Structure formats: structure tokens, C-alpha cells
Amino acid sequence: MSDRPEGPGQGGAEDGTAWPGRDGARAFAAVEAATDWLLGYPFVFRALAHRIGAGEVLVDYGCGPGKVADEAARRLGTRVLGVDTSREMLAAARGSTTAVAAYHLVEDGRVTALPDACADAVMCNHVLASLPTEAAVLAVFSEIRRLLRPGAPFVLLVTDPACGGTEYASLRIGDPGEVYAPGDELTVRLRRTDGSWQDVRNHAWPVGFLPPLLERAGFRDVVQHRPTVDEALTVADADFAAGRAWSAERASPPLVITTALAT
Template sequence: MSNGPEAAAQDGAGAAGAGGTAWSGRAGAQSFAAVEAATDWLLGYPFVFRALSRRIGAGQVLVDYGCGPGKVAGHAARLLGARVLGVDTSPEMLALARSAGTAVAEYHLVRDGRAACLPDGCADAVMCNHVLASLPTGEAVHGVLTEIRRLLRPGAPLVLLATDPGCTGTEYATLRIGEPGAVYGPGEPFTVRLRRTDGSWAEMRNHAWPVDRLPGLLEDAGFGEVAGHRPSVDEALVLADPDLVRSRPWTAERTRPPLVVITATAA
């Protein structure tokens, strides 16, 4: 489980639940950690952090469910002042996270779909970035969401970052989702191309969970107050890193933003 289309393909990219890991083994973890994920850092993570900042305070517990090599978890810990607990199904991903010289979060392994070392209601908030795309069935999605619900205290928020599988074939700065003209139903596999930091490209299999299906999946798992937002480049101008904003024209991201931030509250 792991973070990003560039993460279900990249930083949260082991799959924290049923269905296996997207980047398994040591080589897979290292490959995942080398994905650039610029589109995520423009239109995804800054908006996840903003949503969390409205609901969580310094010193409170934030779980990053599907933390991968820990880049997003570490950034959240520094930015929000929260105590961040990263969880993932991949021991190799967690080893990378713990070995980072700037590691500021704690990391725990998910086994058999459960973060057994974390008690019920331990989290004041959970973020879950690009994990659902690694899950092939509705049952697997339900399993991950119900485990997240177990970790959250009642009334606490979940912030979910997902790639819209309807944005097929568009060449974004650092990814392409599926094939041009293709339509993917719930759980159907498709290929995502991800740009590495060395300029080469990696391909991985994701699973389509259409944006309009997400509210129902969340409600079935015990969440309410579900709302969605599709971040735009204009909004990112005041949230994302200025150097990143200036690094590219972001033509496709302006025309057809591919990421959606879903917020929900544990019932």
C-alpha cells in the first residue's frame, strides 16, 4: 500500500490491505521511492494537508494509511506539528521510511489487513493517499476503509486522495492514466505510467474506482459527511511549493485536473 497514482504507484505504494502490494520487495520499494510525483505535489498533497489543518491540531495523532517510504508522512509531521503514525503492508517500504535521515514519523506494519499494534480510536485524523487504486475488489476496498474507521475516534476526519480513472490518456507532467479513449469500470485494471526522477518512466497496474462510487464506499464503511474537491492549478498557486509551480507550464493539469480530495467523518 502506498501514497499517489504516482503513489498507488509511488509513495504510499504498497497496498495496505487485501489484494497485495503494488511495489513488492526491496527492489520494488526502491523503484517506488524514485518516482517524481510532481503532479501529486502540485494538485494533491498540499490540499490534503490543508484539509487536515482545518481539523487537527499540533500534538494530535495523524495516521498515514499506506505511507510507503514515508515522504508524505514526514512532510505532514513537520507541517502540521502532528504525531504521525505511518502504516503500510510492505516491510521494505517501512524500512526505507525508518532509514530516512529526516524521519520524523513512527512506522508500523499492516498484516492481514490490520494495523494490530494500533488500538481502536487512536487517531484524531487519517490520511489515505492513492491506496484504493491498488485494491482490485469492492471487498478489499471495504476492508481498508473499515480498518481506517476502526483507527479513528468518532467524529474524526478521513482525508482521501484519489486519481480520477476517467482522466484516461492525458499526458500529465509526470503521469499518464490508462489508455486514450478507454473506459474503466469499478475495480478494472489499467496501466499508469509514472515519471522517475532520472527522467525514465515506470509502468504499474492500478484499479479503477470511479469518483462517483467513492461516497457510497465510504458510507458503507461507517463514514458520513462525505464531500469531494477537485483541486485546480490556480488554487495550487498559493498552496504548492513556489519552485514546483514555476518548474512547468502544467498545461494538461490546467485543462483536466486528475486528482480528487475526498473528506469524510467517522460516524
């Protein structure tokens, strides 16, 4: 599990770990993620800023090598705990980030080191696409609900499989003309920092499919938002947002932020 699902040109490990092993961790480090840093992560931070105070506990569920968790800690002033199914990702995170309080392993779907209702907020970025079944998605939502205190916010970032075939600045979701049902396999292309592309196998989870699952897992007040480039000009890093045309992102924004409150 990590900020981006599944390893280079292959599925995850048999235990469900995304970007498996050292090779997976190295491949993850080479992903550019420009579209995410325009239309995704800054909006996750904005949603959290309205709901969590300095010094409170934020869990990054599927933290990968910790870059987003580290940025959240710096921007929000929160005590961030990163959790992931990959020991290699956690090792990379411990060695490369400075602001995150601690990292914990997810084993058999549970963060055994963290007690019930320990978190004042949880974020989860690009994890669902590594999950092959509705039951697996529901299990992740249920574990996140266990970690949250009642009334605490959950912020979820996903790509929309309905935006298939469009080449964005740093990704392409699926193939042109294809329609994906929940759980269908699809190929996502991710741009590397050297300008090349790598293909990864993901699973399609239409954004409209998620609110009922969240409610089943114990969440309420589910709201979805699709950030636009015009919004990003005032939310993302100004120089970064102004540095490209973002033509495809303007025409069909591919990322969706879902927020919900634990019951």
C-alpha cells in the first residue's frame, strides 16, 4: 500500500503490498506525480486544515516513502503517523523524512501498533486502486474508521477511471474508449522524473461507488469534490501551478477528493 498503487509493470505482492520489495520502492521514487501535486495533495491538505489543529494526530494510511506525510506535517503542524503494508517503503520513509512522528506496519489489514480512536484525522492517497475487490476496499475503510475518534475527518484522494485514455501531465488512466466496472483491471501510465513512462496494473473504483461503502464502514456526511486548475492556482504552489499549460487537466480534471466524518 502506498500513495500510488502497485509495482512497475506488475501487480502487487501476494499479500496485497503495493510497489513490492526494494525494486518497488525504487520505482516509486522515480514517479513524477505532477498532476497529483497540482490537483490532489494540496487539496487534501486544505481539507484537513479546516478540520485538524496543530499538535493533533493525523494518520497517513498507505504512506509509501513518506513524502506526502512529511509535507502534511510541515504544512499543518500536526503529529503525523505513517502506516503502510510495505516494510521497504517504511524503511525508505524513515530514512528520508524528518517531520513525521512515527511509521507503523499494516499487517493482515490492521495497524496493530495503533489503538482504536487514536487519530484526529486520516488521509489516504491513491491506495484504493491497488485493491482488487469490494470487500478489500470495505476492509480498508473499516480499519481507517477504527483508527478515528468519533466525529473525526477522513480525506480520500483517488483517480477517476471515467477519465480513461487522456494523457495528463504525469499519468494516463486506462485506455481510450473503455468503460470500467468496479474492480475491473486497468493499466495506468505514470510519468517518471526522467520523462519516460511506466505502466502499472490498477483496479477501477468509480468515484460514485465510494460513498455507499464509506457509509457501510461507519462514516457520514460524505462529500466529493473534483479540483480544477483554476482552483489550483490559489491552492497549489503558485510557481508550480503557473509553470505548465495543464491542458488536459483543464479539460477533464482526473482527481477526486472525498471527505467524510467518522460516526
